[in-house]
Amino acid sequence: MVQIKSNHWDIFCSVVDNYGDIGVCWRLAKQLANEYQIEVVLWVDDLASFNTIQPEVDLAATTQQLKGITVNLWREPLPVTYIPGQVLIEAFACQLPAEVIQQLVDLKQCGQGQPCWLNLEYLSAEAWVDDCHALPSLQANGLNKSFYFPGFSRKTGGLLCEADLFTQRDVWQADSGNRLALFAKLGIEHCLDSDRFISVFSYETAALQALCDYWQHSATPIRLLVPLGRSLNSFVKFFNLDNHQFCAGEHWQKGNLHLHVLPLTDQIGFDRLLWSCDVNIVRGEDSFLRAQWAAKPFIWHIYPQDEDYHLVKLDALMQRYCANLDPTAAQAWQQLSLNFNRDQQKASVESWQHYVDAEEKLNKHAKIWPISAIDDEDLATRLVHFVKNS
């Protein structure tokens, strides 16, 4: 008879698009294993995407050990037997395999209980998250499931952040030689510390086209550091690169604007890139959060939703982020974020000018924001407490 394994957590991750799903799950898995000594099994249905952010991933393996975590390929039927553990997490509301659900039903019917089953939801700064976090989700089959909402208030499940992340970041940023060394390693030559470095990990937007048009006339060289992938699509027209197959290491220049094409990197490399740039343009959920932890100003290119609902989510974040920010600086940053997400070309350029005027205050705010956002306990800590108390 199968019995529940204690101190064993399963995380199921279905990669819908890009690297955010697996990025969040991998970070959570590593943190639970490293900081709480939990035996974690991560089930992933797309090893290729995983391999992009963790190059050691063996694309051919149905099961493998990586950094102390068991990584299993999620195919149906499962190529590796699922053994129920203390906790079962379905990330971003993914649909668990029928055989997993059946095992839970069988366990419960045998009177052995069930794992603490959680739906780890998307991050949102909206107020309704407070009322929905940790609520049960009654299941027709009698199983117990709960919704776990990451968020920015004490009533939510918190924000994903490793215990030593801020220390690592501070050490890195204390020595400007670190960023210049990183840029050199990435093949960015003849740059100066005084150049403006902007990382771009966004969706396609016409706003960037307009900004490029403006940036080329900048007195200070502006260097866009753009990883391979869809982020580059926004620059094709401006640099006349239709049908061009981008390669890492390429450098394009127009006026004082430089486009540096970067290889896709692992999570540590991405963090270091964010720590090293003056402004970070990020997207989705994982890079959005890492940009905040970088303690640098950022523009969040939010995942577009029907009926422009993403602007409601953007506004909720802006309200929280700007609560203790100088009103002029807050307005400059909010206008830039809003215009960028509305694909507004002229307005994005105008709000960039206001952003530059307010940059000193925004830089200071970016440094204090991470501590206030974490609010004592990060997501993994709150999650472990939640499981313990459930």
Added chain:
Amino acid sequence: MKTAHELRPGNVIMLDGNPWVVLKTETTRSGRNAAIVKMKLKNILADTTTETTFKGEDKMEDIILERLDCTYSYFADPMYVFMDSEYNQYDVEAGNLGEAAQYIVDGMEEVCQVTFYEGKAISVELPTSVSREVTYTEPSARGDTSGKVMKPATITGGATLSVADFVKTGDIIEIDTRTHEFKKRV
């Protein structure tokens, strides 16, 4: 089957072998356009309520329960006995009536709806308003006639509620049974 997104207050769904009445729904939008539905549910058999969350696409069995118009006959502890137009009697456990029990009084003429689950009468739904006599309330303190100043009152059956200051002992008042609020003096 209905999705959580399609459910509305008043629907009855089966969860964990129990019938639940949907009392309230709130839909919000999570990431990638996914809907999250927060619901308040009442377990018909256990007479308990709970707050719960579903994915918008979660499917659940909605059930159509039989309902009959009945009038209240008498109380045979612990059962309330109701009767339909053909003089058939149905027993409903006192615990299943919940807050409705405070309005069930001898001689009441209002028609109630008795709900059946697998042939058993499981709950009673009152009409949205009932009229009851005020058995006691303090005299008006200020002579207010606007209805904005409220005071406590006890009605036939023992329930207490806030009524307008001008209401006197012996008055017949109309009450909203969904909110337990005073509506007017009849």
